[in-house]
Amino acid sequence: MKICVVVGHVWATKKEPALNGLKFMVVKDDKSGEEFAAADMVGAGIGEKVLIVNGSTARRAVGADERPVDAAIVGIIDTLEVEKETTSDK
Amino acid sequence: MKICVVVGHVWATKKEPALNGLKFMVVKDDKSGEEFAAADMVGAGIGEKVLIVNGSTARRAVGADERPVDAAIVGIIDTLEVEKETTSDK
Amino acid sequence: MKICVVVGHVWATKKEPALNGLKFMVVKDDKSGEEFAAADMVGAGIGEKVLIVNGSTARRAVGADERPVDAAIVGIIDTLEVEKETTSDK
Amino acid sequence: MKICVVVGHVWATKKEPALNGLKFMVVKDDKSGEEFAAADMVGAGIGEKVLIVNGSTARRAVGADERPVDAAIVGIIDTLEVEKETTSDK
Amino acid sequence: MKICVVVGHVWATKKEPALNGLKFMVVKDDKSGEEFAAADMVGAGIGEKVLIVNGSTARRAVGADERPVDAAIVGIIDTLEVEKETTSDK
Secondary structure, X not given: OEEEEEEEEEEOOEEXXXXXXXXXXXXXXXXXXXXXXXXXXXXXXXOOEEEEEEOHHHHHHXXXXXXXXXXXXXXXXXXXXXXXXXXXXX | OEEEEEEEEEEOOEEOHHHXXXXXEEEEOOOXXXXXXXXXXXXXXXXXXXXXXXXXXXXXXXXXXXXXXOEEEEXXXXXXXXXXXXXXXX | OEEEEEXXXXXXXXXXXXXXXXXXXXXXXXXXXXXXXXXXXXXXXXXXXXXXXXXXXXXXXXXXXXXXXXXEEEEEOOEEEEOOEEEEOO | OEEEEEEEEEEOOEEOHHHOOOOEEEXXXXXXXXXXXXXXXXXXXXXXXXXXXXXXXXXXXXXXXXXXOOEEEXXXXXXXXXXXXXXXXX | OEEEEEEXXXXXXXXXXXXXXXXXXXXXXXXXXXEEEEEEOOOOOOOOEEXXXXXXXXXHHXXXXXXXXXXXXXXXXXXXXXXXXXXXXX
């Protein structure tokens, strides 16, 4: 589960019909710098820290194996506690 | 879903028969610099920003689990809005 | 199986219902520097070295294919012996 | 689909019985520098540019889901046209 | 199929019951520097060059889809011939 920040939105009018109805956000993994699009399943907003699943697991998140999605936001992080540092996003 | 730019075409005459009929484009992830081939499902053109799926999800995009494809273009990006910067490709 | 160290906890109140009941830890791969969240299946604690599985295999670890989990802690490492160096975590 | 060059051969006498009969080549992704072994399904030769599939898709390429193969050569590239540069391998 | 060298052993007493009976080795990809644990299916020893499969393919190698394994050693490399250089491990 990647720990990312939501940094933007992405719109595609011309797309696979099976993607209709999904909202795509741009997310960024602060550790690796990696940036990609993910289907939002939890109503995440810009600036929020989120949990991401990739690969076939993203299809489980969208609840339909035939939808061509390989990244999905599955949780909004309230608190992230790493070693001696504690970060609250609330 | 990788956010890539279409940068080229690739042709292979000698290939797995199950790949016949697919069009392969070369795409580049500007963030990571990564460049690879992807089956085009949406009629993307050179220079367009696109959404890419990888892995088993690409087989869902081509609609046939037995076709050996692990990357597919599933959407043409109209607008990409990242933080305070907005980019329109229209 | 990634060899990681448990470095923290992560909490998400708003999440996919299928994630309820799972405990998520932050783990770090010391070799690559990569840091991500993983569902803990073995009661791992901060500072312990653990074995991680990713992708569809993490769904096997949580025992339910429809749960959107793509990383899981599946073992606590007692001893890690690498070439001429031996490290015991006991 | 990774775009690689065939750079070598690899032989393993002691191996999983389900790998018998497959030919393994060493391939290199010139962009990333990554080098790995792939089962050759198309009769590729040293120095040829090829299309590679990875992961579960490689098992589709070898036509048997139970064979433990996660990389396969599925096409020999004739022409690779990237932006203003055109490369013909014929 | 990653080309790795076996560099160590790893033991985990507290682990998912489905991992019982498997032997885990530490392997290193010399090209990328990546180091991880893999279930040994072929009796590989320290210092040997091996073929590794990752992801769902590793579950095919261990012969049981429900075992949470995402890396497995499936062959011991005898000879690795890369371009003008030939390396024999025999």
